Amino acid sequence: MDSDGRILNVDYIKQSIFKGGLCHTLRKEAWKFLLGYFPWNSTKEERANLQKMKTDEYFRMKLQWKSVSEEQEKRNSRLRDYRSLIEKDVNRTDRTNKFYEGEDNPGLILLHDILMTYCMYDFDLGYVQGMSDLLSPVLYVMENEVDAFWCFVSYMEQMHENFEEQMQGMKTQLIQLSTLLRLLDSGFCSYLESQDSGYLYFCFRWLLIRFKREFSFQDILRLWEVMWTELPCQNFHLLLCCAILESEKQQIMDKHYGFNEILKHINELSMKIDVEYILCKAEAISMQMMNCKELPQAVSEILGIENSSVTPDSDNGEDESAAVLSCPTSLYQSVSTPVTAANGTTDSTQQMSETQS
Template identity: 30%
Template sequence: MMRWGNSGQAADSFYQVRPDCSQNVPSTKFKIKAGKTLSVRKWHAAFTREGCLDIASVLSRIQRGGVHPAIRGEVWEFLLGCYDPGSTFDERDQIRHRRRMQYARWKEECREMDSHVSSGKIITAPIITEDGFPINDPLVLLEATQGTSSSSSSSSTTRVEVSDSTNRVTDRQIVDWKLTLHQIGLDVLRTDRSMVFYENKENLQKLWDILAVYAWIDKEVGYCQGMSDLCSPMIVLLNDEADAFWCFERLMRRLRGNFRCTQQSVGVENQLQHLASIIQVLDPKLHDHLETLGGGDYLFAFRMFMVLFRRELSFGDSLYLWEMMWALEYDPDIFTYDETGVATHKIEGSKPKILNNVNGHLDAKRTCAVALKLHRKYLKKMQGKKT
């Protein structure tokens, strides 16, 4: 049973860590505080009898103290634009039903292409060759490539049984999708495994299925490492798999640009350039020091931008950081909704060299406070330059 928590209670009780991992996993600094954290009572009071949400009345509370873990899932659906605050309870029920049906159709389409989808199993080894020939026993390939270098792994495909040409998949999009499935599986098995929540194999399967379906419907981006970190909180917060999928899909509308990488540029390159410009204004000496160290390209922040500080913060603190950012930037004008309730977000959103030792150890609350202070300082300096 979910505990509601008292003022000052940390959110760790809602995101329990396995006892054998408790020594290595940092606890959250986020505290549930009366009068600051958006409470269950305050959230429910923000709705009219018909179900319309006065979102302005809750945004400032979220900005000050985050969201109570008991209602995070439903609050996030509004912050991410899954639902129009002006919609009624009945309208949202209808939209939710249509979306669940759509997800079920996409999932069935994926299951028809590969029976592992919705099977309770997770693929962790290739099931198809680059040329589209199905590999009969992926476990053989997994055993064959263990302990070998990446340069020799491609030749190991000759040691497994590959189907003949009559079973060859010729559709390039299907082949590309199937080639990502084992990478999704490997990432899923590494994502938030310290949490008690993922001791339940059904939750792991949800995460794998959602990422597999998303990789199919967003063919331009497909699946990239790091998406499992962004999707995992949705599985934890929303009980229904389809609802978790749509929340993740809305988040990806903001962040999919992060995963667009070409030989000429990386997805977060613009953000890294913005960071460099900001540091140069706020702290020229630090910028020059980074240049001296060879970090002037700011690649050390690559992962931070890619997965929104999921690796630098504890699980609970990363959720607090996300919802605070979304509340600060929330603008009803950035979302447009069609008659089916589909929202369109008008704004899309080499190895790191330094700061690799901050995994899980940043204080989200303090970091946010300092960030806002720096933001005000930056604006003041820029205004001074204009005058």
């Protein structure tokens, strides 16, 4: 950090977070940068001014819904619906976590108030079921209503399309995931298609709320901060999906699971997935992709990989098949031993620690 409080060597910090995560004491400050609430090149004074401005803005928006009378709310069906959904979801979000357990818990009140205020921030979207799952870990880490709100706003900028009525973001991601899986293991993809599971709808929850209900609360903190580094490629969460599916491929195929069995099996993975193993496996897959001599253009675009040898896509799939032949027969075969990069603890987040002083 320089004398004005600017973070130096951002790439190195992101690499370190990707490889080892963050100590919990650093998350409160680091997540503000990772989520884009604080610009990486901002000075300490600029951040203080930003927080003051955002605090004022937050409480102005909060006052908007707080000051609505019962009579006014009776004439505003959308606000009533938002409030009803929020109250239902808040009462069942992470209630086993000490931060949210018990009745009249301050954490629950903050969760409710932040989500209601978000409805004022983006009234068109308002509240959609699942958004409380995205806010809960952020509020837990921030322990501050205003900072949690603006970090949540930044996160929702990434996730907004997942919750829109047309759900275009979800449709796009499922198509992208299918494209990646077909390159990685066309045989497994064909099996899933034969069982009416080729659209990968059983991965819907993974994508909608970024694995929030698949891993323990502490593992989610680790997983999300890794994804927020945007390393080693864009849409890394899709490779995490591929890594999980590859881990379950043998059981699904050997036991000849059909549509219902596949759905049941995937749902029952919740809280049973080893986060470090999956992170390593997904990173290994990304490295295999990057080292592939030729990639279909669609895959390069999904992962944001610059490849001068990309193979244009075609309707009959011949070009894509040629590209796959330039890679290992199955990319999965070469990732059975994950690279050891996404584990351990980082020793390179000292600059983050200094921002707290």
